[in-house]
Amino acid sequence: MSAEELFFSALSSVIGVEIDRSSPRLVYADSYRNTNMEPSIIELLSELRTALGTTNDFSNCHLPVDGLIRNHKKLGTRVVEFDEFQHLTSQRKIAITIAKAHCSLSFHERYLSYCEDPEVIAEVNRVTTRSGFHRSVAGFRYEGGRMSQRAYFDTLKDYVHLSGAGQGFNPIIRFAVRDFDVMTTAAFINLDASFIQERINYMLKNLAD
Template sequence: MGKNETKFYKCFQNIIGEEYLKSKSVDKKIIKDDIFLSSNYRDYNFNDGIVRIIEEILKNFKSDLNIPSRSLTSYIDGMIVKHPQLGTRIIEFDEEQHFNPYRKEALTILKEKHIDLWFIESYLELCKDIKHFDIMLKKQRIKYKADDILSLNEFYDILVNTPNNSNYIKERPGFDFVGGRIAQRAYYDLLRDLAYLSPKNSHLKQIIRFSKYEIEREFKNKFEKLSDEEIGNFIEKRLEIIM
């Protein structure tokens, strides 16, 4: 949990009221009774169409689909719970590491399949931003200077051929290849995106995502230099659109 994330959720709490927000950033733990979130997509009882989309994405990632089941509740940054207007939703604050070629691939397929997530267009733009891309590479400890956005296969080749023993790009169960941890992060983001479509989450509304970069661009300043009032204003505008 970073300082930026903590700052964001404290501002978020000030906007909606502390009784409606759960987040480790404000010392209110999200529990399994709040949401069903498993690491294995098969556990959600998604309809066949959603399952096919997830499996297409995973195969493009080079996953073997053998993903173990475990709760991902502790991976959620924050949740609105039983708010009178906003209901119950996942609230995510996304920093640079989430805008990688695996995430771009997943969002592209979701768009092609007409999955109606309000943030897809803006997040695809962020995935294609070369400045953002270079920052993402540095965050993953990948020593490579990109002249352009890499395709998924190009990105994989760079990871294989760039000397790097970092834990940031090591294999993960179901993602048994160099860069597996990055692919797994994009997959977990995908599960959070689609969790509201599971019959096990009938109480859940669509996720609301905030990008650190969008907030910085709005105020032309680094996030850590923004005032609580500026961040709060951005949050309020975003929530007005959602409502």
């Protein structure tokens, strides 16, 4: 079982419903195709594209979300993402810093603290040494473009609740491997399921929208 599968199994047990893991089509890679986004989000995405040096040649594909909670009695309908260390890059720090100034979300401060943690930075550097993380990709056609693309796409998902496709959604919930007091994905996989469930339950109780 992968870390993501383990996490979503635990989350489902905690909230008492199955999570939609069918990759619902909610977000386009080309942000201009995401309809009815609030003006503040359009502005922050424009600023982010400039900061990350986009080449603006995005594909027309959808971005899969990790999971979707539907019509939960307390949590409502909302996207849930589970982030391994490759989502905590310096590019993601840039993205969150810009996004926070326009429309702050509950996980922003927590993720910024991870992006600035020397131990997390070391693990990010270790897992992103593979060439695939540094390749040129659509929208970011330069060395290291894949990590900029990931940071941009994560930001698009962060604000799906403020787009036409996410009408009626509550804000995204993001969990990171680091939330579970481990420094590698392998260590997360070896955690006891009851501990993962307890930590998820604690974080959900302290969720601030």
